Amino acid sequence: MPKKPAKAPSPASAKTVLRALAKRPKAAVQKPAKVAAKRPGGPAPADTRERIATALEAIAAHLAATRTAAAPALDLNAADAFVWHPDGRLSTVPRVSRVEIDLLKGIDRMRDILIENTERFANGLPANNALLWGARGMGKSSLVKAAHASINATRKPADRLKLIEIHREDIESxxxxxxxxxxxxxxxxxxxxxxxxxxxxxxYKSLKAVLEGGIEGRPENVILYATSNRRHLLAREMIENERSTAINPGEAVEEKVSLSDRFGLWLGFHRCSQDEYLAMVRGYCSHFAIKVDDEALEREALEWATTRGSRSGRVAWQFTQDLAGRLGVRLSAK
Known part of the structure; x- marks a missing residue:
C-alpha cells in the first residue's frame, strides 16, 4: 500500500524547531561536520540541518501567509447598519434594503408596539427583546428595518441606533x-x-445564555429582535418527538420551548384579509405614483393573489412590481 504523505508542520511547530536549532552551541554544529568531511559522499550534517532550517522557515512563512488577516479596526460611525461575520468582522451596509414604515399596512398594532419598545431602548430606558412570529410575507423583517430607520430619522449621529444582522447559522458566535x-x-x-x-x-443554547441566564447576561446597550414563522422557534414534530421519546417528556420539552419565553415581547402576524391586501396594493401604487383605474387595479390584484394562493404584504409588493413593469413606471420614491 502507498505510504500516506506526512502532514506539513504547523507554524508553531516549525518555529519551535528553528528556535531549538538556533540555541544549539556552535561547537555542537561544527564538530560533526569535521568528522563527516572524512567520509566520501553525502552532505555534511551541518549542511543537512541548514537545509532543514531553510525548509521549515519557508513552510512557516507560507502557513502564516494563508492565515485569515486580522480584522480591521471597527468604525461604528461608518454606517447605521452592519452584518456580523463569525470571524469577528462587522461589515458595513451603506444602504439598507427596506420599505417606508407608512407602506406597511394591516400590522398597525404590531408596528406601534415595536416602535414604542425600540424608542424606549434608544432613550436608555428598559425594553424587551422581541420575537416577531407568524405568517410568512406579512412584513416581520420589514417592520424591524423600518422601525430602526424611523427611530433614527430625528436623532443626532451620536445618538443613532445601530442595526446589526446576524445570520441564523452564525448564532453560536x-x-x-x-x-x-x-x-x-x-x-x-x-x-x-x-x-x-x-x-x-x-x-439555540448560545442564544438562551445571551437572552437570559448567562453570568454576564445581555449588555444594557444591546437588544435582540428576531423573526420566525414558528412561535416556539422549533418545528412541531421536534416538540412532539421530545414528548414521546424522552424519559421525562415535560422537562425535555420545557428546555426547548423555554427559548421563546426569553423574548419578553411576542408580536404575532396573521394572514391578512382581502381588504387589507387591497389597501397594501393601493398604498404602494399611491406611493410610487402608478396611475391605474381603481376597478381594474382591484380586479388584477385579486387575480394575482389567487394565482399565488395567498394574500400578504409580500404578494402585494410582487404584484406592484409586475404592474409597474408593465406600465413602464420606475419604483423610486417620489
Missing amino acids: LPALMDILRAAPFHFIVFCDDLSFDGNDAS
Missing part, C-alpha cells in the same frame, strides 16, 4: 459579538431574520 458591543458607545439592535432550529441543532 453571538457571545463573541456581545463582547465586542458591550463597551461600545452606541445602542444596538441585533437582528436575526427567519430564526428557527431543527433536528439536533444545539446552537
